[in-house]
Amino acid sequence: MKAAVITGRALLALLSAAVLAVTGYTWATLQRVEQSVNTTDVLTVMSDVPNAPPANDGAVDILLVGSDSRTDAQGRPLPDRVLRQLRTEATDTVNTDTIIILRVPRDGSKAHAISIPRDTYVPIPDHREEKINSAYGVTKFFTMQRLQQEGVHDLAEREKRGDQAGRRVLVRVVQELTGVRVDHYAEVNLYGFYLLTQVIGGVDVCLNHATSDPDSGADFPAGPQTISGGDALAFVRQRKNIPNGDLGRITRQQVFLSAAVSRLLSAGTLTDPAKLSGLLDAVSKSVVVDDGLDLATLAKQAQGLAGGNVEFATIPVTGVGARNDRGQSIITVDPAQVKAFVAQVLGEKTPTPTTAATTAASSPAPPGTTERFGGGKVVSLDGGPRAVAQQGPPCVD
Template sequence: MENGWRPARQHDRVPPRPLPHPDTEVTRPIGRVDGRRHRWNQPVSGTIRRHPEPRSTRGSAPPRRATARRGRGGFRRAAKIVTALAATTVLATTGFAWATLRDLQRGLLTSNALGDAAAAPGAPMNILLIGLDSRRDQQGRPLPREVLDQLHAGTSDNGGYNTNTLILIHVPAGGGKARAFSITRDSYVDVPGEGKRKIKEAYGLAKFRTEQRLMAQGVEDQATVEREGREAGRKATLTVVRNLTGVPINHFAEVNLAGFYQLATALGGVEVCLNNPVHDSFSGANFPAGKQTLGGAQALAFVRQRHGLTNGDIDRTHRQQAFLASVAHKLRDQGAFTNPATLQRLLDVAKQYVVIDRGWDLLSFARQAQNLSGGNMFFETLPIEGFAKINGQDVNLVNPDKTRKIVREAFGEKVGDKAAPTQGPGAAPALQPGTGAPGGNTTGVVEPNAAVAGPTTSDSEGEVVKVDGIPCVD
């Protein structure tokens, strides 16, 4: 497939044209650390390490497959930016004045993408956090050059509207422990109207098609084209996640690259912990081992880094989860909300960069979810069954039946029939014919020389990150 694809921008005033190929991106398989597999979905007991000694990486087994690098396109994978939504979420969960919440509610950008899916007051709710890698603001304008420079993010023409981060959170009725599942961005799933695709592509494909249709109809207002395109992208993403997990989505929040940077900066820095020192020129990550406080640009580098990590995208997902835990720790235990200046900065940034569904009543949510920042949330990563190269792209193979069973059980939903068995080692993934897929290729093709990794169990991605203090990660 061709490189360099991106969905149409609002300034691309051209007649309808065939949909281009999506950009080719490659992921790294789950590797081994210190000769042992991570166990990610098994709850942990005891206290999270807060002051680890740096450990040597000598003797670690190498990853099973090297990560390909295609120019600076890796910046498209920078959008682990939804971690910034921790600031917005915890604003509603720390018991501060309702007047502040009302002010936030009135000022946030809202979307109709969910329709009438909001949960009844006090009922359990599922919230999808969406992180975009877009280098453009909500009106489709390029982000300032000085911001992009600080973020090591290239130009506004790099990246697109991929949802490189998706986190589904379940908040039980009446409080209690919340569960959150990260969905890897290269999960190979059914995308309605597109056949099998990486889940991250659903947003951009729907946005592109909607923009082309509007322009063909003669719509020239740029704001309208951008707004309707984004709404279509949100609807497509919500649909794909619902289909994959088998649970309803009651609310969602979305943030982009600049939103993450601004929210992390407004906090005055966030403390993180690394087991080993890292240096990565692609993301700008250059940190020693141990605990340290990161500013906005450094925080983005922390959650973007992929190169040089044993487990690639999986390790980056773990960093995102740990960063969320650290943000919650700072908001709860370090007095961020007792500082009026810090609080006002957070509110101002959230109003500019965060989008929520129109039916989300933050006052009701705050009453229901006050314990979320008190160590009562667990982050996990949905299982990957293996890896394959399809149509020139490395993808993560997932088992939808198993995924639905895991999520429904965790969220307290009724589980139906037993999940279908996973594919055996070396089996080609089931592929669905595409419907109008770019390039006219309507079926996915597993390249003959591309090995398909054997299945991994649902607890192979490592330990649960518990939102309590400063977790240490690789």
């Protein structure tokens, strides 16, 4: 049984630190968040990657990754009871089923997030073409296999080095597909998402129709509802019995992210000692970020995210449900079209008004999808609403 992880978990962990700083919450608390996050030097070792996109200074591009790892962020296997709660005890593969690029302008203007479908078929360095969600996993597997043959007998060491190699290849694949230079990396696993939704008291969603899927554990009525824990996982990983399969699931993930951000900011999580402790526990067990990501600096850059005003997009595809030579269902893309679409949606990192206006007028974006799920909703940093243009979450399939 395949598992997918919600797009927004990494963003929520980072956003919590941003809100702490913006609200003037104690520096000690911000430090507690930073100390809870596990780090990786994956981007440090990316400096020698050939043909990497150029780095610019006008915005921060963060690669957000949802991992279905059956270990916690320290590499410790999750107990069977936890796997049963996650409804994933039958799966032992490692996939990154949620991949999103988040651009946060340094001037505090609107952020943009672009999702990459998990089944997107891409070349994997030193391997063959595979679904993009397997780039991390296959690289980790072959790296661990090679290390064992070289005499590295310590499993924990092989896991650590395998994870590092997997992250490095995933970053490289994303950069080559989108043309975006990854400035920072943030990864969250299944367990953290489960814990986070419990801490914030669930997330409000709405479905157009009742739906079920035994593979994901989804079984939901039509209409608005609040979900958390295993139900929240099922909501965002359901692929069967919803329109457009993986693309339909991305729509769910995006609307869930918007609702989760709103709930995080309005639930008093950051001012309630018990909830904050729960958040820090979730972060320590599930979040991995690159060691160059300074949450305090990101907080100043991410103030515009506090109202949940993020525009979402999904890369354009040329085929859904195609089959590769092994009979696997894949999503095909035109790499040039993807790069053009991403450049149009994200814009230049250091745009000028003339350049931006000319680009928008003369170079229409290829046929991807863009949506806004914030509904104009704005919340104050202490959780109280300032203006609400839409009541309740938007309904999706």
